[in-house]
Amino acid sequence: MRETAAGLLIGAAGGLVFWLLGIPAPWLAGSMMAAIIAIFSQVKIGMPDWLRALSFIFLGIQTGTSVTWETVERAAQWPLSIAFLGLTVIAVTWACTAYYVKRSGWDGATALFASLPGALSLVLLLASGTRADMRRVTIAQCIRLFFLVAALPSLISWMSPDSAFHAGPDEIGSLSDLVLLVSVSTAAGFALERIRVPAGLMLGPMLASAGLELSGLLAGAAPASVLIPANVVLGVMIGSRFQGFTFREFREALAEGFSGFLIALAIAMAGAGVASAFSGLPFALTLLAFSPGGLDAMTIMAFALNLDPAYVGAHQMARYIGLALLMPMATAYVLRRMGAHANVTSGPMPSKLEDR
Known part of the structure; x- marks a missing residue:
């Protein structure tokens, strides 16, 4: 409890500082930075599973x-965009793997799992069954997400035209409607989680609340104030990934991690540019949807930047589910071709959303 309270207080303080400074997505980026500083200052922070589940x-x-x-009418434009996203994921993985092998001298398994964009819990599960260096894989993945959360909001805010902004519905005014929304959505989330649907804790509430909204049973969104705690929880969760690493390890890994981030971002920008040209959607919106971060981090960033969260969430969800379903077979095949295979399992996948 002390570690949880410390993490929440530190994260909230970091978010408040970033908010006062006018930095984009302050509660997410600020809480992450504060958590990382605390960790390397030997402060123990924690985040219980129930709080993570609540934020999802x-x-x-x-x-x-x-x-x-x-939104439903605009969704006709999404399949082509999601197809470009799939090609972008393959390109990011290939380019980063080649970089880590040829420039950094990493073995094939370590380079491959360090390059896969997102679905970190599944990446670590699969990597543990190979010869991959788990510390390098973990810190490379974490540093890429660190730079995405730290830099992407400012980049998108700088390039966003007014046409990219999304005006969401008014907040729900009735307490009974709010209770109905939360109850049905929570039940849907745990139902999908129980049957091990990838990202079920987030996908279930998303589908249930969208159904209630489109059916006319409810009108309006949950209070925006709940997003601030969710931002803080997520930021602290991202920062807590660096526990177990020394500051020296973090500093030495920054160069390789930053290089991987730049490669991934450049390819994501190219894919987003093509999708924007074909679909007519704003580039800032497609860039956030194509960015190789976590499902939860990128979706919550859409709210912070006033971009269409349904579009971003749908693309990040498609990427996450695609990786969860295809990654075990794809990585086993690639590692066999690279001669780095060592008992990669294609067994049950983790059901909890830990895509950070």
């Missing part, structure tokens, strides 16, 4: 209630 559920609710019939 509310993020799913917020995303689902942003869906309108206008």
